[in-house]
Amino acid sequence: MTVLPTLRQLRYLVAVAETRHFGRAAEDCNVTQSTLSAGIQELEAVLGVTLIDRSNRQMALTVLAEDLVLRARALLQAAEELVEAAKIGKQPLSGLLRLGVIPTIGPYMLPPLLRPLRIAFPQLRLYLREDQTARLLDLLGRAKLDAAIIALPYETGGLSRMVLGEDRLFIACPAGHRFAARASIDVDELIGERLLLLEDGHCLRNHAVTACRLVPGKANEDLQGTSLGTLVQMVASGLGLTFLPEMALAVEARAESDVVAVAIDNGEPRRQIALVWRPGSTRVRDMQLLGEALRLRKAATDGGGEGGGDLPGARVDSAPSLSIQG
Structure with a gap:
């Protein structure tokens, strides 16, 4: 069975892409910077690719990561809409x-x-x-x-x-x-x-x-x-x-x-x-x-x-x- 990334890991990746900063991304996700960094590393291990270029002091996404961020954002949006659809089915405008x-x-x-x-x-x-x-x-x-x-x-x-x-x-x-x-x-x-x-x-x-x-x-x-x-x-x-x-x-x-x-x-x-x-x-x-x-x-x-x-x-x-x- 294929091991899939979690929504939490994808959210960490999107936050890093949007802020271009580990500290601010961690704040946006309401987690510590070490937790976010560990989540990104786990995501890299699951996907078997490098997402963050760590060859220099300045944080940068790899070319592959830029493409995966678009897919991750779409998956997160779909997950949020799934939850909203369940809520909306109970009562309109709630x-x-x-x-x-x-x-x-x-x-x-x-x-x-x-x-x-x-x-x-x-x-x-x-x-x-x-x-x-x-x-x-x-x-x-x-x-x-x-x-x-x-x-x-x-x-x-x-x-x-x-x-x-x-x-x-x-x-x-x-x-x-x-x-x-x-x-x-x-x-x-x-x-x-x-x-x-x-x-x-x-x-x-x-x-x-x-x-x-x-x-x-x-x-x-x-x-x-x-x-x-x-x-x-x-x-x-x-x-x-x-x-x-x-x-x-x-x-x-x-x-x-x-x-x-x-x-x-x-x-x-x-x-x-x-x-x-x-x-x-x-x-x-x-x-x-x-x-x-x-x-x-x-x-x-x-x-x-x-x-x-x-x-x-x-x-x-x-x-x-x-x-x-x-």
């Missing part, structure tokens, strides 16, 4: 669900959803990871996340996705600006205005540039914000104008903020909000339920109400735990 969300959506879309979600699915433990789209999709591809809420258009490869709705873009200007009393403006009127954008990596920056046909020189590259809140503070200080998605208006352009949001003509630039997940995931049913819950919440918010309708599969019980990582 257990740990790791959801990524981009910073221009999370603070505005999720808060009104969380309470109805925990009422509907009391056994759900929701872990939120806020990050830029590229990093979220990387984590999703490596099975570090179960799903992510992002804005389209964005290249998502072969990921499955559900479009949750559209989000119009507005221009935010100081209360004393010539646009402030207008119901809407034309895109061409932005020529000559100082436009403030999010720093590189935020998809809202690309959406604004594309939708409003901006060209280099129209935006102020010296004043870039790390968040919509930062940009709004710049606008309130008279440093320029910025773009705000509709879902952020109630928070970022409220009456006391000294910032006014004005609609944009010329096709009303907008982005699509979508839930994405890995194809073939055992949690497809959960993704569909979560997507429908998000759609209902957005519809209630768009309708101007506080949105208290029942979510799919709703039942009242104790609240799930919530973990947030920025």
Whole structure:
């Protein structure tokens, strides 16, 4: 009978490959460095190959190990999905669900959803990871996340996705600006205005540039914000104008903020909000339920109400735990 490597040994190998450091890999696996090193040596003995190049002081994977890491990661993901499938079969949207969300959506879309979600699915433990789209999709591809809420258009490869709705873009200007009393403006009127954008990596920056046909020189590259809140503070200080998605208006352009949001003509630039997940995931049913819950919440918010309708599969019980990582 062929002796097979254990999942623990494969996890050690993947951790070493991802951290390129024995100490950090041991921390990620919650074991001592000596335990991890012994596990790697046992794996080498089982496979009959060398995985770690120990000819110099700097740790390096062999060429063969780089290929085996991809296979090991797939096996670990399949094992995790097997366990999740067993849990999900008992009750939908239960257990740990790791959801990524981009910073221009999370603070505005999720808060009104969380309470109805925990009422509907009391056994759900929701872990939120806020990050830029590229990093979220990387984590999703490596099975570090179960799903992510992002804005389209964005290249998502072969990921499955559900479009949750559209989000119009507005221009935010100081209360004393010539646009402030207008119901809407034309895109061409932005020529000559100082436009403030999010720093590189935020998809809202690309959406604004594309939708409003901006060209280099129209935006102020010296004043870039790390968040919509930062940009709004710049606008309130008279440093320029910025773009705000509709879902952020109630928070970022409220009456006391000294910032006014004005609609944009010329096709009303907008982005699509979508839930994405890995194809073939055992949690497809959960993704569909979560997507429908998000759609209902957005519809209630768009309708101007506080949105208290029942979510799919709703039942009242104790609240799930919530973990947030920025």
